[in-house]
Amino acid sequence: MTSVNKVTRVLAGLWIAGISATVVAAQTQQPGEVTLPEAQAGQYQHQAPRLQDIETDPDLHPELRRVILKGRDLFMNTQQLRGEYVFNDMTCKSCHMGEGRMAWSGPVWPAATTLPDYRGKNGHVNSLEERIAGCFSYSMNGKAPEYGSDTMLALVAYHQYMAKGAKVYESNIAGRGFASLGKTIPEGTNDARGKQVYEANCAVCHGSDGAGKTADGQVVFPPLWGDGSYNWGAGMTRVFTAAAFIKNNMPLGQPGRLTDQEAWDVAYYINGHERPQDPRYTGDAKATREQFLNFHKATRYGTEVDGVVLGQHDNTGEKPFLKPANLKPRTFE
Numbered sequence: 001m002t003s004v005n006k007v008t009r010v011l012a013g014l015w016i017a018g019i020s021a022t023v024v025a026a027q028t029q030q031p032g033e034v035t036l037p038e039a040q041a042g043q044y045q046h047q048a049p050r051l052q053d054i055e056t057d058p059d060l061h062p063e064l065r066r067v068i069l070k071g072r073d074l075f076m077n078t079q080q081l082r083g084e085y086v087f088n089d090m091t092c093k094s095c096h097m098g099e100g101r102m103a104w105s106g107p108v109w110p111a112a113t114t115l116p117d118y119r120g121k122n123g124h125v126n127s128l129e130e131r132i133a134g135c136f137s138y139s140m141n142g143k144a145p146e147y148g149s150d151t152m153l154a155l156v157a158y159h160q161y162m163a164k165g166a167k168v169y170e171s172n173i174a175g176r177g178f179a180s181l182g183k184t185i186p187e188g189t190n191d192a193r194g195k196q197v198y199e200a201n202c203a204v205c206h207g208s209d210g211a212g213k214t215a216d217g218q219v220v221f222p223p224l225w226g227d228g229s230y231n232w233g234a235g236m237t238r239v240f241t242a243a244a245f246i247k248n249n250m251p252l253g254q255p256g257r258l259t260d261q262e263a264w265d266v267a268y269y270i271n272g273h274e275r276p277q278d279p280r281y282t283g284d285a286k287a288t289r290e291q292f293l294n295f296h297k298a299t300r301y302g303t304e305v306d307g308v309v310l311g312q313h314d315n316t317g318e319k320p321f322l323k324p325a326n327l328k329p330r331t332f333e
């Protein structure tokens with residue numbers, strides 16, 4: 001997590017989004033000081049392979065190489081699954097930036113080295129397929145490709161290859177997740193300041209209405225709220241998760257530019273807007289919040305904003321169902 005990481009982050013931010021530098025230049029007079037968290041002493045670090053490594057690794061059978069590359073393509077262009085498994089404007093790399101390799105941007109390789117593992121979110125031991133299914137169900141407002149299908153296998157192969165050479169069942173991992181600003185929303189965090197931060201730093205790309213931007217039918221800037229965004233069950237609705245992601249990854253190309261409080265305010269503001277229903281909805285948002293309070297205590301779902309209860313509606317966005325069938329409990333009894 002040294003200067004190499006910082007430089008890579010800035011460049012990656014521009015490259016991966018395929019955005020012309022001018023859009024960003026219009027945003028910033030100054031590149032701004034980039035301050036990403038350092039790895040702590042004793043934390044495990046791993047450099048995930050790059051595209052070039054996949055292409056040239058002599059140990060890969062050509063057929064396996066093809067499958068891993070297919071998985072990478074699905075990860076980078078997940079909109080190809082739109083209408084089948086994906087019902088919003090997201091792509092895996094919208095949140096797992098830098099091809100899912102980047103520290104503090106939810107790198108995906110740790111999942112391949114630490115699963116199967118117990119997850120508090122669903123209260124049972126999850127496989128890697130199930131973990132990927134979770135992001136399909138919530139972040140992509142869709143349903144996962146069938147376990148064992150070609151599409152799922154390709155995605156798993158990509159995740160697994162990203163972990164090549166990494167220690168298995170090592171949990172003290174540097175750069176995992178999005179880095180923490182703490183789990184408690186600081187007192188005084190509010191929508192008014194969040195809106196100001198948003199208008200000044202984010203609206204240029206994500207739109208004043210939070211709907212993002214498309215060009216030639218392609219999503220250029222993903223939405224932050226509304227029907228095209230992640231649903232009310234997604235990890236990003238937790239204000240601390242969004243604040244940490246934003247602090248270390250946004251505005252695009254300028255990670256670390258916002259103060260911690262600005263990141264909290266804007267994360268709070270974004271997640272105070274409507275989005276597709278939580279697949280776990282029981283028909284009452286307040287009751288659903290209570291039932292899944294361990295998760296929802298960190299979200300604004302089921303709470304009042306301007307006298308309206310967030311999430312009290314039947315809108316599932318573009319998705320023609322509420323709960324995907326493969327989102328089910330597992331028991332070993």
Ligand code: HEC
Pocket residue numbers: 075078090091092093094095096106107108110111112131132135136139140155159176177230234235236241
């Ligand atoms: C809207 C943002 C978003 C999108 C889009 C998204 N994810 Fe995630 N993902 C998250 C968050 C947030 C977490 C962290 C877990 C949490 O907070 O619940 C996560 C965690 C993960 C993990 C576990 C990482 C770890 O450290 O164990 C994997 C694997 C993963 N996502 C894969 C995917 C795949 C594959 C896709 C595309 C099909 C995808 N994600 C799309 C937000 C997203």
Ligand code: HEC
Pocket residue numbers: 016017019023024027093094095097098197198201202203204205206220221222223224230236242245246250251252258266267
């Ligand atoms: C220069 C354009 C740009 C600016 C400015 C910008 N973003 Fe983004 N943002 C992106 C792009 C592009 C992605 C998706 C990353 C990718 O696909 O590589 C993204 C992804 C995101 C995501 C995760 C995906 C989603 O849609 O939920 C969040 C949250 C987010 N940005 C919040 C913000 C916030 C908050 C600000 C202002 C502080 C901001 N962004 C400023 C371009 C921008």
